[in-house]
Amino acid sequence: MDDESQRTTDETDHMHHGEDAHSGHRESHTEGQSEQSLLETEAKPPLPDEENLSAHSQHDEHDGHGGMHEGHEQMFRRRFFVSTFLSIPVLLYSETLQEWLGFSVPAFPGSEWINPVFAVIVFAYGGVPFLQMAVPELKDRSPGMMTLISMAISVAFVYSLASVFFPTESAFFWELVTLIDIMLLGHWIEMRSVRRASSAVDELAKLMPDTAERITDDGDTEEVPVNELSEGDLMLVRPGASVPADGIVEEGDSDVEESMITGESKPVSKEPGDEVIGGTINGDGSLRVRVGATGEETTLAGIMRLVEEAQQSKSQTQVLADRAAGWLFYVALAAAVVTAIAWTIAVSFNATVIERVVTVLVIACPHALGLAIPLVVAINTSLAARNGMLVRDRIAMEEARNLDAIIFDKTGTLTEGEHGVVDMATVDSVDEDDALALAAAVESDSEHMIARAIREAAEERDITAPDAADFEAIKGRGVRASVGGNEVYVGGPNLLTQLDSEVPDHLQRFADAAGQNAQTVVYLVREGELIAAFAMADVIREESYRVVDALHDLGVEVAMLTGDSQDVANAVADELGIDTVFAEVLPGDKDEKVLELQDQGNLVGMVGDGVNDAPALARADVGIAIGSGTDVAVQSADVILVQNNPMDVVRLVKLSKASYRKMQENIVWAAGYNVLALPLAAGVLAPIGILLSPAVGALLMSLSTVIVAINAQLLRRVDLSLPDLPGVTPPTDAQTAD
Numbered sequence: 001m002d003d004e005s006q007r008t009t010d011e012t013d014h015m016h017h018g019e020d021a022h023s024g025h026r027e028s029h030t031e032g033q034s035e036q037s038l039l040e041t042e043a044k045p046p047l048p049d050e051e052n053l054s055a056h057s058q059h060d061e062h063d064g065h066g067g068m069h070e071g072h073e074q075m076f077r078r079r080f081f082v083s084t085f086l087s088i089p090v091l092l093y094s095e096t097l098q099e100w101l102g103f104s105v106p107a108f109p110g111s112e113w114i115n116p117v118f119a120v121i122v123f124a125y126g127g128v129p130f131l132q133m134a135v136p137e138l139k140d141r142s143p144g145m146m147t148l149i150s151m152a153i154s155v156a157f158v159y160s161l162a163s164v165f166f167p168t169e170s171a172f173f174w175e176l177v178t179l180i181d182i183m184l185l186g187h188w189i190e191m192r193s194v195r196r197a198s199s200a201v202d203e204l205a206k207l208m209p210d211t212a213e214r215i216t217d218d219g220d221t222e223e224v225p226v227n228e229l230s231e232g233d234l235m236l237v238r239p240g241a242s243v244p245a246d247g248i249v250e251e252g253d254s255d256v257e258e259s260m261i262t263g264e265s266k267p268v269s270k271e272p273g274d275e276v277i278g279g280t281i282n283g284d285g286s287l288r289v290r291v292g293a294t295g296e297e298t299t300l301a302g303i304m305r306l307v308e309e310a311q312q313s314k315s316q317t318q319v320l321a322d323r324a325a326g327w328l329f330y331v332a333l334a335a336a337v338v339t340a341i342a343w344t345i346a347v348s349f350n351a352t353v354i355e356r357v358v359t360v361l362v363i364a365c366p367h368a369l370g371l372a373i374p375l376v377v378a379i380n381t382s383l384a385a386r387n388g389m390l391v392r393d394r395i396a397m398e399e400a401r402n403l404d405a406i407i408f409d410k411t412g413t414l415t416e417g418e419h420g421v422v423d424m425a426t427v428d429s430v431d432e433d434d435a436l437a438l439a440a441a442v443e444s445d446s447e448h449m450i451a452r453a454i455r456e457a458a459e460e461r462d463i464t465a466p467d468a469a470d471f472e473a474i475k476g477r478g479v480r481a482s483v484g485g486n487e488v489y490v491g492g493p494n495l496l497t498q499l500d501s502e503v504p505d506h507l508q509r510f511a512d513a514a515g516q517n518a519q520t521v522v523y524l525v526r527e528g529e530l531i532a533a534f535a536m537a538d539v540i541r542e543e544s545y546r547v548v549d550a551l552h553d554l555g556v557e558v559a560m561l562t563g564d565s566q567d568v569a570n571a572v573a574d575e576l577g578i579d580t581v582f583a584e585v586l587p588g589d590k591d592e593k594v595l596e597l598q599d600q601g602n603l604v605g606m607v608g609d610g611v612n613d614a615p616a617l618a619r620a621d622v623g624i625a626i627g628s629g630t631d632v633a634v635q636s637a638d639v640i641l642v643q644n645n646p647m648d649v650v651r652l653v654k655l656s657k658a659s660y661r662k663m664q665e666n667i668v669w670a671a672g673y674n675v676l677a678l679p680l681a682a683g684v685l686a687p688i689g690i691l692l693s694p695a696v697g698a699l700l701m702s703l704s705t706v707i708v709a710i711n712a713q714l715l716r717r718v719d720l721s722l723p724d725l726p727g728v729t730p731p732t733d734a735q736t737a738d
Contacts, residue, residue: 073188080184083126087177090118094174115173116164119157126180127153143329148364149183151329155361159354172362182705189374208279208300212244213237215288229294237276237287245278246293254285267449328674332364339682359681359692363700364674372666375712380659387720388648389639389655396622396638398663400656402603403556403622406649407582407594408544409608410562410572413626413646415538417609419449421457422519423535425510433463435532439524440465442481442490446473450522453536454490474498478522489525496523501530510535517571538568540575547646548576554653559597561590561608561616591615607646608637624649651720658718666708673704 091097092105093114134150137143156172156179163171212229213221213236221236226244229235234250237243243256255267258280267283270276276289279300295301336357343353384391391397411417426435440458443451444465458465468481468488477498478491489495496503501523503511507530511521514535524532548558559580562569569583582593594616597604606613606620614636617623625637626644641648677700679685680692692700 076184076188079126079129080181080188083122083177083184084181086118086122086125087181089114090122090173090177097174115171116161119160119173119176122177122180123153123157126184127157127176130180130183142326144326147326148329148332149179151332152362152364153179155358159358172358175362187374189378209242209244227295229291231291231294233291235289235291237282237289239282239284239286241282243276243278243280243282243287243289245289245291246298247276247278247289247291249274249276249287250290251288252286254287255283257281257283328364328671331675332361332678335364335678335682336360343683356681356683360678363677363681363692372670372708372712373663375709376659376662376666376715379712379715380655383716383718383720384639384652384655387651387655388645389641389652391639393638397652397656398660399603400605400622400639400652401660403605403653404602405557405559405580405597406551406605406607406624407559407561407597407616407620408578408646409606409613409616410560410564410569411538412609413541413607414544414560414572414576415540418539419453419520419536420539421453421534422537422539423510423514424532425507426532427504427507427530430531432532433461435524436461436534437463437465438483438488438526439490439532439534441468441483442471442479442488442524444468445471445481446479448479450520450536451479454522454534457534486527488527490522491525492520492522495525496530499525499528501525501528503530507533516567519571537571538564540572541646543646544576547649548578550647550650552577554650556653557602559593561585561593561606561613591619594619605649607641607649624652654720655718658715662712662715666711669711670704670708673700 093111098104130146130153131150134143134146137147153176156176160171160173160176209226211223212226214224214229215221215234215236229245235244235247239254249270249272251272253269253271256270256276257267258277270287275292276287277300278293278298339360340353340357343356347353380397381391384397408414421436424432424436426432436454436458439454440463443454445468455465466483468483470480470482472480474480474489474491474495478489478495480487480489482488489499503523507523510533514521514533517535517537520536522534522536523530524534551558557579559582560569560573560578561582562572563585564583566581566583569581572578573581582590585593590613594604594606598621603621605622605624606616607624607626608614608617609626613625617625617636622639623637625640626646639652677692680690683691685691
């Protein structure tokens with residue numbers, strides 16, 4: 001199987017821990033192959049951009065892969081509408097339907113050819129693709145849905161054509177075209193539901209700039225494509241620009257935003273000798289960086305490889321409908337052979353025997369079975385979307401009901417991803433609100449994240465900051481301004497050293513306690529006197545307390561992954577009551593931590609929002625992205641929480657259970673109908689005068705489809721309101737599906 005087919009198969013299936021993984025892989029393998037070969041005659045993916053980075057080019061196959069699923073959807077949609085339109089004359093001129101429904105249509109010379117001619121066209125256009133997709137199943141000796149469909153429509157087609165030239169009791173033209181139409185509809189619904197744009201690596205590649213400013217030997221700069229950079233080149237990274245390649249800072253100092261790569265929740269200060277990573281965002285300073293790695297050797301390229309490997313390494317899950325179809329294929333063949341032998345012995349070989357055998361094989365066709373799963377998936381997707389969950393992988397939705405452990409990224413998932421004032425202390429003579437107003441005034445002209453946090457804290461308390469003048473940023477120490485005629489400073493410990501300010505005992509104890517909780521402390525100094533201290537930390541989301549309690553009550557282990565320090569991670573974990581903490585981990589280690597829990601026999605879900613979470617999201621059995629996260633995190637995930645509420649993870653599990661139950665019910669009904677109808681079609685009750693005619697068999701087959709459709713619709717009534725769990729605030733009302 002080629003790489004494109006493998007990725008297609010991996011995309012439509014998901015991780016499964018069980019004995020059927022190998023058989024599921026084989027079955028998905030054949031379906032991926034057959035659908036790909038069919039699609040190649042319909043559409044071709046766009047050619048890659050030759051000027052892109054090697055990393056871009058490497059993932060062009062994924063673009064074709066995403067286009068392949070979209071092509072499948074469009075192909076089945078087009079064939080469904082064309083075939084349905086061409087089926088109308090067949091239905092109108094069907095004598096059986098005219099008799100049942102009590103209508104008639106005008107006859108004219110040649111009207112007797114309408115049914116066979118249009119049926120042949122529908123078979124050639126809408127039915128032959130199923131025959132093509134059955135070939136790999138037969139070659140692989142693993143008959144499934146395509147084989148069963150192909151057998152039924154082929155038998156109905158041949159028998160009906162024969163009836164044109166050799167008189168028989170009835171033909172199957174209307175059954176043939178409606179069967180093909182329903183199967184095309186089922187595949188269209190399925191492709192629309194499971195289509196998953198594989199643009200995760202492409203989104204990663206977009207982090208890299210297209211060009212870089214290379215410094216020449218004479219000190220000038222020249223703009224060159226990033227793929228022309230070589231190890232040892234010196235490049236200029238201007239304020240606010242993306243770093244073009246991994247390297248070492250040779251000159252300049254600046255804060256670099258690395259959260260999308262390392263998970264570090266605040267910008268990292270860079271000075272000569274420090275490493276920078278390609279794809280990160282430079283802050284306010286200018287840097288001269290000596291290139292250390294380019295192309296496939298960069299950290300970002302490594303993350304991209306991890307995402308691809310994780311997506312491709314997922315083993316296959318065998319869809320219940322395919323499994324049932326495989327069993328039904330053998331049952332139908334056996335029933336047909338037994339029917340032929342028994343009727344030949346009873347009445348000798350004649351047209352009646354052929355009619356009985358054909359009836360058995362046609363009734364075996366999975367009208368209801370073909371819609372049993374796609375209808376539930378379509379309703380499931382709509383219901384999930386109405387409740388803030390975008391389902392991108394149906395197998396992941398099925399697996400969510402069995403999750404043993406859920407890993408949360410810290411920054412931006414359990415926390416807000418922004419620093420805030422979490423505590424403060426003042427000297428006895430200063431009120432907290434006054435101190436906060438003074439600090440906000442000094443920070444009014446600064447765009448530093450600490451300045452924003454102080455201003456937001458003042459706004460939350462409805463504090464109006466006084467006017468400040470003569471603002472000055474003191475590099476590496478803090479800021480200074482004149483407020484009400486007083487010289488006021490805000491900054492960290494280095495500021496106190498410069499000002500030679502003494503720290504009162506109770507403020508020192510406050511600072512020590514904050515340090516133990518991995519919180520940053522900034523000080524407020526007025527006219528040389530230290531009057532207040534503020535503890536800053538990445539603010540924990542209110543929902544995080546509730547989601548951990550809820551998952552514990554459901555028996556699910558909660559773990560946390562972060563690139564932050566162990567102290568920061570432990571402080572957050574202790575606050576929330578998290579079971580397992582993985583701190584100071586790089587993107588590759590996050591992927592390994594997911595594998596570590598999986599190797600313990602756990603079905604693992606991963607919730608994250610950043611580029612650094614992408615490999616872990618792709619590796620997890622169920623990848624869940626916070627909707628406000630980066631595009632790459634969203635594209636690597638199986639489910640996106642659109643409303644950015646981690647509590648929707650609980651809803652996800654509940655919907656998964658309900659949807660899977662409906663799928664099982666539909667499979668049981670659809671397959672059960674065939675199991676009961678086949679013996680009647682074979683004539684086991686003929687001795688007592690009960691014989692299922694082809695027309696009645698077709699009617700029962702349609703009735704079975706209606707019942708499956710109605711049962712799928714009942715999924716809309718599932719109650720997705722969250723249970724009353726300890727620590728869980730009553731949720732807003734769940735929404736029904738459209």
